[in-house]
Amino acid sequence: MESSSWPESLPGNRTKAMQELTQGQVLMNKLQEMLGQPEKIEFGYNSVDDTLVQIVGMFNKTLSILSSNSPNFNRIPQNRTHDTNSPNNWDDQRSENSIESVKTVMPIKTKRGCHKRRKSSSIFTKVTSTLIDDGYAWRKYGEKVIINSKYQRHYYRCTHKFEQGCQATKQVQKTDDEPPMYRTTYHRHHTCKNSQRGHPIILDSPNSWDSSVLFSFETNTIINRKQVRPFSSSTKHKPEEGFSCLSVDYNKVSLSNYNTWDQVTQSIQIPLEPKSMMSSGLDHEDMVSPGVYSSTCSTHQYETKDVFRSNDISDF
DNA sequence: CCCATTTGACCTGA
DNA sequence: TCAGGTCAAATGGG
Numbered sequence: 259m260e261s262s263s264w265p266e267s268l269p270g271n272r273t274k275a276m277q278e279l280t281q282g283q284v285l286m287n288k289l290q291e292m293l294g295q296p297e298k299i300e301f302g303y304n305s306v307d308d309t310l311v312q313i314v315g316m317f318n319k320t321l322s323i324l325s326s327n328s329p330n331f332n333r334i335p336q337n338r339t340h341d342t343n344s345p346n347n348w349d350d351q352r353s354e355n356s357i358e359s360v361k362t363v364m365p366i367k368t369k370r371g372c373h374k375r376r377k378s379s380s381i382f383t384k385v386t387s388t389l390i391d392d393g394y395a396w397r398k399y400g401e402k403v404i405i406n407s408k409y410q411r412h413y414y415r416c417t418h419k420f421e422q423g424c425q426a427t428k429q430v431q432k433t434d435d436e437p438p439m440y441r442t443t444y445h446r447h448h449t450c451k452n453s454q455r456g457h458p459i460i461l462d463s464p465n466s467w468d469s470s471v472l473f474s475f476e477t478n479t480i481i482n483r484k485q486v487r488p489f490s491s492s493t494k495h496k497p498e499e500g501f502s503c504l505s506v507d508y509n510k511v512s513l514s515n516y517n518t519w520d521q522v523t524q525s526i527q528i529p530l531e532p533k534s535m536m537s538s539g540l541d542h543e544d545m546v547s548p549g550v551y552s553s554t555c556s557t558h559q560y561e562t563k564d565v566f567r568s569n570d571i572s573d574f
Numbered sequence: 575c576c577c578a579t580t581t582g583a584c585c586t587g588a
Numbered sequence: 589t590c591a592g593g594t595c596a597a598a599t600g601g602g
Contacts, residue, residue, distance in 0.1 A: 398579060400594060413593070417578095429593090 382444040385433070389440050394448060396428060408434050416450055424450035 384390070395417035401410045409432035416424040426448040433439045 397577095399596090400581080402592060402594095405591065411592085415594090427593095 384442045384444075385439045386442065387437070387439055389430070390442065392442075394426070404431065407431065409438070416448060418450035422450040424448055426450075 384392075396414035397417045397419075398412060398414050400413040402413070404411050411429055411431040414428045414430065416426040418424045425446045427445045429443045429445070431441050431443075433441055
């Protein structure tokens with residue numbers, strides 16, 4: 259995984275990537291505008307959330323483009339064993355799978371609990387003061403006691419996993435913080451058509467703008483939870499001046515004080531240092547259908563303080 | 575009866 | 589070896 263292995267076809271990819279980033283610029287401008295004028299936001303958090311999701315998707319698509327023609331990117335990590343009967347190897351190979359092929363593969367199961375643990379994958383984390391209904395249909399499939407944590411972690415998968423091969427999962431865990439927060443970690447993106455029932459439901463939000471937003475990409479799986487939020491969330495507020503843009507470097511995206519999108523794109527410096535993209539952090543399990551979502555090596559952290567309530571998580 | 579949840583078993587990666 | 593992640597049988601509710 260040396261930098262010398264960067265693909266020859268990069269210029270073409272770079273163009274595409276830049277197109278994606280340009281779209282991202284538009285989205286960022288939109289987001290900036292929304293955050294600057296919260297009173298104009300019709301749906302409050304939802305609009306910001308949707309825009310953020312689009313931006314994250316744009317970055318993932320960009321990463322996908324950059325990775326698509328790279329033999330290194332496309333190589334499944336070799337230190338992993340391959341058991342084609344494993345249900346989770348279905349993950350690895352599903353990118354071209356139709357629903358039918360998924361159905362074909364799925365019945366081939368090994369013993370109960372036989373699976374591959376994700377070594378690393380794209381992660382999108384929300385931290386909320388209360389539980390949320392994010393608008394997707396989730397089905398709980400497990401919960402575990404986590405050491406050094408007071409509360410159990412709850413595991414959910416998309417309801418349409420088997421119907422449509424949707425690989426989205428999420429983990430919900432109550433933090434030990436005071437007051438406790440709910441950390442929802444999303445793995446992979448929904449590829450199903452009808453999972454989303456609608457916008458996230460704000461069931462109890464005294465102030466839809468009592469929100470702070472932070473999300474970050476990381477090359478590896480370590481989630482930096484203690485990043486400074488771009489604006490305070492403790493009280494009713496509007497977004498602060500300090501927050502203005504999405505900053506990107508080799509392995510991190512965070513909301514910070516970039517003044518222009520050019521500064522952002524300059525900081526990206528395509529080609530990215532391949533090492534940071536293709537080593538342990540790369541996870542092609544996340545390669546989904548082209549153009550939909552393909553996050554290879556990123557961790558997104560998204561933090562909010564909105565008051566929500568979730569239908570699918572009842573008690574902790 | 576169907577579907578979602580619970581929960582113990584089981585597997586993998588570190 | 590163990591913590592974390594997933595599976596699937598058992599169970600319960602509508």
